[in-house]
Amino acid sequence: MVPGKTDINQVRQYLGEPNITPELASSSFNPHEEILIWEDVLVQLNKNENIVTAIHRQPASHEKSLQFWRQHFKGKVQKFQKVQTKFYAAEHIWQLDLPNLGVNVVYDESKDEVIKVVYYAVE
Known part of the structure; x- marks a missing residue:
């Protein structure tokens, strides 16, 4: 897909x-x-x-480390920023966005793990 x-x-x-x-x-x-x-x-x-x-989707077991994503896409444009929405206001949620690839990785700092992987259309 x-x-x-x-x-x-x-x-x-x-x-x-x-x-x-x-x-x-x-x-x-x-x-x-x-x-x-x-x-x-x-x-x-x-x-x-x-x-x-x-x-x-949920990350596979080997994808739960933020370091995996950083290394896997080393050399690609990466934007790492805190998520600022009312849904995650009480949590320490960050996102690693790979805008040229259409991949967004959601990271929970309090758990020290990736909690969601999102693929989106790149225009």
Whole structure:
């Protein structure tokens, strides 16, 4: 699945039917987006085009270290910054963004581990 290129039919062919359907989940950030949720992955879709805009997943065991991501993409543009949203206000959440690759890694400083990996469309 490739954000910006994969459509809803390809997603369902690859992952099957979601555990939570669009009628039950919609994005509070963007009214033009739908959210499909499977057991281990969340997919955001553009409602008008039925195209994947982002894929959220849990990190694999070897990906839970921030150092893994830093080294794996050494030499690539990396932006590391604190997440400033009301959802994470009480936590020490940071993100490592790789804007040229469409990868965003969410890091919890209090746990010293990566908690989410997001792939998004690069324009």
